[in-house]
Amino acid sequence: MAQQQTKIVVLGGINMDLVTYSPRFPQPGETVVGSSFITYAGGKGANQAVAVARMGADSKMVGRVGGDMFGPQLLEGMTAAGVDVSGVGTNQEVSSGIAVIGVDDTAQNCITQVLGANDTCGPAEAQAVKNALSGASFLLLQLEVSIQLSLEVARAAKAQGVEVMLDPGPVRPVPDESFALCDVITPNETEAQALVGFPVTDEESAAQAASQLLERGVGLVVVKLGAQGAYYANSEERGMVRPFDIEAVDSVAAGDAFNGALAVSLAEGAALERAVTFASAAGALAVTQSGAQDSMPRRAQVEALVRDQRP
DSSP: OOOOGGGGEEOOOEEEEEEEOOOOOHHHHOOOOEEEEEEEEEHHHHHHHHHHHTTTEEEEEEEESSTTTTHHHOOOHHHHHHHHEEEEETTTTOOOOEEEEEEEETTTTEEEEEEEGGOOOHHHHHHHHHHHHHTSSEEEEOOOSSSHHHHHHHHHHHHTTOOEEEEESSSOOOOHHHHOOSSSEOOOOOHHHHHSSSEEEEEEEHHHHHHHHTTTSSSSEEEEGGGGGGGEEESSOOOEEEOHHHHHHHHHHHHHHHHHHHHHHHHHOOOOOHHHHHHHHHHHHHSSSSSSSSOOOOOOHHHHHHHHHHO
16 A cells, blocks of 8 residues: 555544653652653553654544643644644633643653543544544554543444554553454553553563454554564564664654654554564654653664664
8 A cells, every 4th residue: 555545543642742851750749850741642542643744644643622821732742743733622711731740861761641621522522533534544543542542433333344453541441342443452561460460571471461462353463572572463463573673762652763664664564573573663762862752763663673683
C-alpha cells in the first residue's frame, strides 16, 4: 500500500505536558530541587496522531481540548505536524488535559494526569470517529477517554473491517469485551502486569502475558519492554526484537512513537517481525529527544536507524 493511501484514525487524549527535570524523584513529603522546567504538547492520542503523520500516513485525530489558553496551542501544534484536527472539539467549561511529568537523571519518568476535556468526550466524538473510518486501515485507541466510548467506536471499526489497536494506558480497568475487539494490543511492562495480574519484567514473563492475552481474544500482542526490546506474539508466530543502541535522554512518549510506526507499518503490509522492528526503531529515536510530540521521529530517520543497526 502506498504511504499516501494509508489512513489511520486516532481517538484519544490531548494534553499539555508540564515537565520538571531533577536528579531523582522525590519521596512522599520530600522536596527535590529540579534543574529545569518546560511545557510541550502531549497526550497519548495526540502523540500517536503526530507519530502517524510523521510516518507519512494520513492521520485523523478525534478528541477534545478545553477552553483555556492551552486549547488553541494544542490544535496548532497538531496541525503543524500534518494531523487532520477537524474531529477535535472544544469544551469551554473545563481545562484542557494536563500531564505533570517528572524526569530523572536516568531518563525515567513519572506522570500525574488530569484528564480535563478528554474526560468529556462522548457522542460527538463517537460520531466523528465513525465518519472518519471509511478508507482507514487502523483505529488507534488508548485509555485517556471513557472505556464505553472506546468500546463503541471499536465495535464500529470492526463492523467496517478497520483494525483496532489498543494502547492500554494509563492503567485502568479494561472490560473483557475489549480484548476480542483488539486486533493489536501494545502494553508496556506496567500495563501488561495490570492486565494479567503478574509481574512482566523480561522475555519469559512477556511470553506468558502474551499467551494469556491471546487466549482472551486479542489478535496480536506486542509487549514493550523498554531497554530490553519488544516481545510479539500472535497465533502463528512469536519473537523478540532486541533494542536499538541509542543514548536515552527522555523516555516520555516513546511508546506512542512505537504505536504510530507499528500501525503504519502493519497497514502497509510489512511482515510482523519487520513491523515490530520498525516500531522499535521509532520508539528508540523518540527516547533520544526531549518532549512528547516534538520527539516523534520522521520516517526517514526511522528507516536510517533500521538500515544502520539491522543490516
